[in-house]
Amino acid sequence: MKQSNPKLHVINKTNAAQLSQHGQFATNAQAALPLLSMIGQAQLSIEDLLWQLSRQFLEQLLVLSAQSVAGTKHPGRHASDVRWHGSQSGVVAIGHPHFAVLARVDGTKGYHDVLRHPEGRYVPGLVLFRWDAPLFFANAEIFRERVHRAVRLATTPTRRVVVASDAITDVDVTAADTLTTLHGELRQQGIELWFAGMKGPVKDRLQHYGTLDLIGHGIFCPTVGQAVNVYRAAYRVDWKDWDEV
Secondary structure, three states, X not given: OOOOOOOOOOXXXXXXXXXXXXXXXXXXXXXHXXXXXXXXXXXXXXXXXXXXXXXXXXXXXXXXXXXXXXXXXXXXXXXXOOEEEEOOOOEEEOOOOOEEEEEEOOOOOOEEEOOOOOOOEOOOOEEEEXXXXXXXXXXXXXXXXXXXXXXXXXXXXXXXXXXXXXOOOOEOHHHHHHHHHHHHHHHHOOOEEEEXXXXXXXXXXXXXXXXXXXHOOOOEEOOHHHHHHHHHHHHOOOOOOOXXX
């Protein structure tokens, strides 16, 4: 009698450990793509799935996703960087999103990238750091390193770092742990970590992870401008904006 191959099925949280028993998931990321397409209807949550699967497997999935967006990878491109240069002239920067240190430009509303506006004025003791991507396991350490670098390169000793968070549309548990680590490292240097423009659902995630109990609840401002004003009031900084009389 012909023996039929066992069929895969969408599992629930109570038997999530069965994922590790399927050898094709360990060696072939493409085998899991049908599973991911059904994940919206599955009882297994995204976070539970990520917990079960290895970082190497997830990086394979990211590369497959990048290929579907940007086209086949060009020959000769460096393969270790989490960045995909596609044959369709597309580039998917998975692990290295854009970031910027911000400064005030006289005669212009808002705060702007100092690389584009080197004439911008810094607020003494304040680092305004903008991150233009969701925070997750593939870029969380890069985020942490870039914040530390911005502090090291600041023109005055830093009292507070404000992360402009408008573009941070999501944060996973790995990134939440990284925020906790960064908060502790900055605090050891006498530096506060604040956020401006962070969306409600992202704050809800941090609350769910327990991160806010560790880094603080009263560290959010709706805009970068208000974050600057709160900082100036707290430290009585001798600095005037261009539009102040």
